[in-house]
Amino acid sequence: MDTYLLAATDYPLLNIFWTMLELFLWILWFFLLFKIITxxxxxxxxxxxxxxxxxxxxxxxxLIGVLAYLIARGNSMGKRDVAQAQQTEAAFKAYIRDAATTGPTGGGSHADELAKLADLKEKGAISDEEYQKAKDKILS
Structure with a gap:
C-alpha cells in the first residue's frame, strides 16, 4: 500500500499540467493537419x-508541409471556408423557404387548401359531394 501512495505522489502537479499541455498540442496539431488535408x-x-x-x-x-501550406495558401484557405459557409447557409435558407411555401402536400398547407375548397363551394363551382370528397382527400 505504501508503494501505491509513493507512486501517486511521485508525479508532481507541474508534470500533470505539462502532460495536459502536450496532449492539447497533439490534438491541435491533428486538427490542423486534417483541416489542411480537407x-x-x-x-x-x-x-x-x-x-x-x-x-x-x-x-x-x-511540420514543413503544414507551415508552407499555411504561408502559401492560408489566405485562400480562409476565403474557401467563408464561401463554403455562405453556400451552406444559402442552401439551408432555400430549403426552409421551399418547405414553408409548399407545405406538407406540395401545394400549400392544409388550411389554405381547405379555405380554397370552401370558397369554391360558396361560389357554387363545386357541389357539396365534391367538396366533401376533396376535403376527405386533403385531410387523409
Whole structure:
C-alpha cells in the first residue's frame, strides 16, 4: 500500500499540467493537419498534380508541409471556408423557404387548401359531394 501512495505522489502537479499541455498540442496539431488535408481536396484552383504534391509534402514532411501550406495558401484557405459557409447557409435558407411555401402536400398547407375548397363551394363551382370528397382527400 505504501508503494501505491509513493507512486501517486511521485508525479508532481507541474508534470500533470505539462502532460495536459502536450496532449492539447497533439490534438491541435491533428486538427490542423486534417483541416489542411480537407482544404487541399476542396480547392478547385489546384490541379490533380498540385493536390498530390501538397498532400505528399504534408504527409511526408508534416511540420514543413503544414507551415508552407499555411504561408502559401492560408489566405485562400480562409476565403474557401467563408464561401463554403455562405453556400451552406444559402442552401439551408432555400430549403426552409421551399418547405414553408409548399407545405406538407406540395401545394400549400392544409388550411389554405381547405379555405380554397370552401370558397369554391360558396361560389357554387363545386357541389357539396365534391367538396366533401376533396376535403376527405386533403385531410387523409
Amino acid at each position: 482544404d487541399i481536396f476542396r480547392s478547385h484552383d489546384l490541379s490533380g498534380w498540385g493536390k498530390a504534391g501538397w498532400l505528399v509534402l504534408v504527409i511526408i514532411l508534416p
